[in-house]
Amino acid sequence: xxxxxxxxxxxxxxxxxxxxxxxxxxxxxxxxxxxxxxxxxxxxxxxxxxxxxxxxxxxxxxxxxxxxxxxxxxxxxxxxxxxxxxxxxxxxxxxxxxxxxxxxxxxxxxxxxxxxxxxxxxxxxxxxxxxxxxxxxxxxxxxxxxxxxxxxxxxxxxxxxxxxxxxxxxxxxxxxxxxxxxxxxxxxxxxxxxxxxxxxxxxxxxxxxxxxxxxxxxxxxxxxxxxxxxxxxxxxxxxxxxxxxxxxxxxxxxxxxxxxxxxxxxxxxxxxxxxxxxxxxxxxxx
Amino acid sequence: xxxxxxxxxxxxxxxxxxxxxxxxxxxxxxxxxxxxxxxxxxxxxxxxxxxxxxxxxxxxxxxxxxxxxxxxxxxxxxxxxxxxxxxxxxxxxxxxxxxxxxxxxxxxxxxxxxxxxxxxxxxxxxxxxxxxxxxxxxxxxxxxxxxxxxxxxxxxxxxxxxxxxxxxxxxxxxxxxxxxxxxxxxxxxxxxxxxxxxxxxxxxxxxxxxxxxxxxxxxxxxxxxxxxxxxxxxxxxxxxxxxxxxxxxxxxxxxxxxxxxx
Numbered sequence: 001x002x003x004x005x006x007x008x009x010x011x012x013x014x015x016x017x018x019x020x021x022x023x024x025x026x027x028x029x030x031x032x033x034x035x036x037x038x039x040x041x042x043x044x045x046x047x048x049x050x051x052x053x054x055x056x057x058x059x060x061x062x063x064x065x066x067x068x069x070x071x072x073x074x075x076x077x078x079x080x081x082x083x084x085x086x087x088x089x090x091x092x093x094x095x096x097x098x099x100x101x102x103x104x105x106x107x108x109x110x111x112x113x114x115x116x117x118x119x120x121x122x123x124x125x126x127x128x129x130x131x132x133x134x135x136x137x138x139x140x141x142x143x144x145x146x147x148x149x150x151x152x153x154x155x156x157x158x159x160x161x162x163x164x165x166x167x168x169x170x171x172x173x174x175x176x177x178x179x180x181x182x183x184x185x186x187x188x189x190x191x192x193x194x195x196x197x198x199x200x201x202x203x204x205x206x207x208x209x210x211x212x213x214x215x216x217x218x219x220x221x222x223x224x225x226x227x228x229x230x231x232x233x234x235x236x237x238x239x240x241x242x243x244x245x246x247x248x249x250x251x252x253x254x255x256x257x258x259x260x261x262x263x264x265x266x267x268x269x270x271x272x273x274x275x276x277x278x279x280x281x282x283x284x285x286x
Numbered sequence: 287x288x289x290x291x292x293x294x295x296x297x298x299x300x301x302x303x304x305x306x307x308x309x310x311x312x313x314x315x316x317x318x319x320x321x322x323x324x325x326x327x328x329x330x331x332x333x334x335x336x337x338x339x340x341x342x343x344x345x346x347x348x349x350x351x352x353x354x355x356x357x358x359x360x361x362x363x364x365x366x367x368x369x370x371x372x373x374x375x376x377x378x379x380x381x382x383x384x385x386x387x388x389x390x391x392x393x394x395x396x397x398x399x400x401x402x403x404x405x406x407x408x409x410x411x412x413x414x415x416x417x418x419x420x421x422x423x424x425x426x427x428x429x430x431x432x433x434x435x436x437x438x439x440x441x442x443x444x445x446x447x448x449x450x451x452x453x454x455x456x457x458x459x460x461x462x463x464x465x466x467x468x469x470x471x472x473x474x475x476x477x478x479x480x481x482x483x484x485x486x487x488x489x490x491x492x493x494x495x496x497x498x499x500x501x502x503x504x505x506x507x508x509x510x511x512x513x514x515x516x517x518x519x520x521x522x523x524x525x526x527x528x529x530x531x532x533x534x535x536x537x538x539x540x541x542x543x544x545x546x547x548x
Contacts, residue, residue, distance in 0.1 A: 183373035190341055191387035191438055192363040201390070205377045282376035286420040 066252040071259075074252040083253070084244065086236045095238040096264065098154070098229065099222045102161035106218060110166050111211065114173025118207075119199065124174075135167040139225045143232070152233035160232075164225040165218040172214020176207030209276070209283040216272045223265040287354060287441045287474050289317040289340065294349035296335055296500075308499030309335045313349070315493065315502065317442065322468060322475045322511060324489030326482065326536065328543040332500020333478045337446050340476060341367050353441060363391065366435035368445040373431055374419045381406065381415040383430050387438040398437075405433040408467060425456040432464070442474040450480060461488055462520055469515050482536050486510055487524060494536060496543045504539060506532065 022028045048068065054060055055067035062070065079088050116123040134142070139160050150156040180203050188198045230239030238257050245253035276283070296310040310332045317323050325333045338344040339351060342361040351358040353365070366387070367373075374383050381402050382389075388398035406412060409429040414422070419430055428448055435443055448464075449457045461484060468475055479485050485492055487510050494504040510523050523529060 181372035183369040183371070184375060186341070186343060186361075186367060187369065187373045187434075188386075188390060189343070189361045190363070190365065190367045191390040192361070193390045197390055201386075202375065205375065208377070280377070282418065282420045286372070286374070286376040 063249060063251060066255065071252045071255050074250075075256050078253070078256070083241050084235070091236055091238055091241050092260065092264070094236050095226055095230070095261075098158055098237065099161055099219070099226055102158045103165055103215075103219050103222055105158070106162050106165035106169050106222075107215065110169035110218075111173045114170040114214075115177060115199075115204070115207070117170065118174040118177025119203070127170075131167055131170055134163065135171075139164050139228050143228060147232055157229040157232055157234065160229040161222050161225050164221040168218045168221060169214050172210050172217070173207065176210030176214070177203055179210055180206040209280045212272065212276050212280065216269060216276075219268060219272070220265065223261060226261065287317075287319045289315075289442060289474070289476075290352045291315040291336075291340070292350050292352070294339065294346045294351060296332070296339065296344065297347045310339075310346075311499035311501045313500075313502060317474055317476060320472050320474060322477065322488060322490045324477045324479060324485040324492050324508075325495060326479060326485040326492060326540070327495030327500075328497055328540055329480075330497040330500070331495035331543070332497070333495055334446060335500060336495075337367075337444050337476065337478055340442075341365055341444050363387065363438045364441045366438060366440035366443055368428075368431050368435045368443060368448045370447045370450045371424075371427075374427055374434075376418070376420045379416045379418055380411060380422070380430055383419055384411075384433045384437060386434055391438065401437050402433070405436050408436075408470070409433045409463070423456075424452050425460060428452065428460060429463070432467070436467070436471065436473070440473070442476060445475060445477045447478050447480065449484065457484070458520065462514070464488065465511055465514055468511075482533055482540065483524060486529060486533055486536065487514070487520065492536070494539055504536075506536075508532075 026033060051065070052068050055062065055065055066074075082088055083091060113123070113127065117127055118124075142163075143160060146156040146160050150159060184202050184206065185198055188202045193201070226237070227239035227242060230237045231243060234240040238261050242254050242257035242261075245251075245257065291313055294310060294313045295308065298307045298309055300306045313332075313336065315323070315336075325336060327333055335344065339346060340358070342358050342365065358365075375386065378386065381399060384406055385398040385402035388401060393401075403415070406415060409432060411426065411429055411433065414426070419427060422430065428451075431448070432443075445464075449460050452460060464475075465488060477485075477488060479488075486508060489508045490511060492504075492506040492508055493502045494506075495501065496503045510529060513523050514520055
């Protein structure tokens with residue numbers, strides 16, 4: 001006896017459970033392939049919409065979640081009038097200077113140190129324990145020590161940010177040393193290269209992808225530590241703005257400050273990605 | 287040019303509870319001017335150890351190596367190495383890769399580009415000077431590697447399975463190219479391969495090595511590369527009864543070694 005029912009396509013469940021052949025131009029079975037740009041745009045718009053809806057319907061008091069409109073108004077007001085007698089731009093500038101100052105310092109010390117640790121067991125033996133010791137400690141835990149040792153001036157602020165950036169940079173540079181294939185190193189030596197030439201012409205360039213990634217990760221840590229750093233008797237800066245606004249329950253300023261920090265950090269990350277494409281287009285391709 | 291390997295042994299020290307391993311035992315080998323010596327053998331027979339010794343990356347446990355009468359002490363530009371893969375520098379384009387050895391030796395940009403261009407032409411890479419190497423095919427990358435090794439005018443070329451990663455057709459073309467360049471430059475060559483056919487076709491001398499301990503068990507003088515240079519097509523050389531007879535003989539030796547290991 002044959003089944004009298006018309007043939008049906010596979011049900012939802014079997015389609016989910018079993019992959020179908022892919023379209024030409026895609027590779028069968030690659031996990032998570034496909035563009036996400038429009039989905040991301042939709043996701044952002046949906047979140048904004050939900051935010052707007054909640055506040056417009058009055059579901060939550062503005063003290064807890066201010067409306068997008070009031071955050072924008074606050075931004076315009078602070079842009080015009082400043083916040084606690086400091087102009088908005090100065091707040092941005094001082095924070096950026098603290099983070100980037102710490103970042104440049106961390107790169108200037110961390111990159112050579114990391115490379116040296118990768119190259120020399122002596123350096124690795126000496127510096128590995130202290131770095132591994134402090135690395136997992138949250139900056140807020142040693143913030144009091146910074147204040148006791150270095151006072152409440154710029155030093156302890158920048159130092160706190162510096163420490164949070166320093167460890168990932170050192171570790172990145174150190175493991176980057178291992179990126180060069182032994183054949184590349186042997187090739188250089190077989191041309192009579194000195195150890196220094198091998199370092200300069202083979203090990204350093206091949207470590208570049210890892211170094212750039214470490215710099216991206218590092219500056220990210222820098223921004224996350226900014227607010228903690230500006231807890232130290234600051235009178236200006238984005239972190240200070242967020243902290244003091246929270247004490248006066250100005251929630252819209254807090255949210256605005258978060259957006260500004262996120263925007264600057266994201267813009268820098270885009271720049272680093274651009275640099276990565278320009279400097280190491282060969283990454284992962286050989 | 288004469289490379290002398292005199293009663294060389296290499297013993298890797300005991301590790302992880304395993305006894306010491308004799309990677310090479312009492313190796314004697316002379317490579318003369320313009321010779322093309324091919325090393326063939328089952329895995330673990332010490333071919334690569336022997337190449338690393340000649341390159342100067344490894345020192346013998348006993349015995350000695352000398353090049354033109356001078357003891358080999360570490361790597362040097364008189365012995366250029368061509369690797370199987372991963373040896374090019376992807377941040378440099380073709381011409382800078384080829385000129386890399388000259389750059390290491392401190393030769394100015396103009397001079398090293400002139401020399402590099404010569405060998406780029408010789409290897410048929412003209413027009414690709416400014417291409418990034420990671421965009422080239424495997425065969426072209428290997429040609430860049432060979433050009434780079436030749437620029438410093440080494441006394442001997444050390445080739446560590448240089449064609450092992452290429453597909454069969456590209457490989458045969460590359461064999462002919464290497465023989466042509468060997469003929470034009472007159473360099474001595476030490477060449478490692480896993481392919482019996484490649485070994486017979488390319489060498490003037492074949493050393494067959496056996497594992498545990500790594501040693502040279504057979505040496506054959508080969509006429510085939512000279513026949514190819516004399517104008518006989520490669521396919522015809524490889525199809526001759528002389529070639530096939532020797533191929534079966536060498537295959538028997540290698541398979542016997544492999545079975546002994548298992």
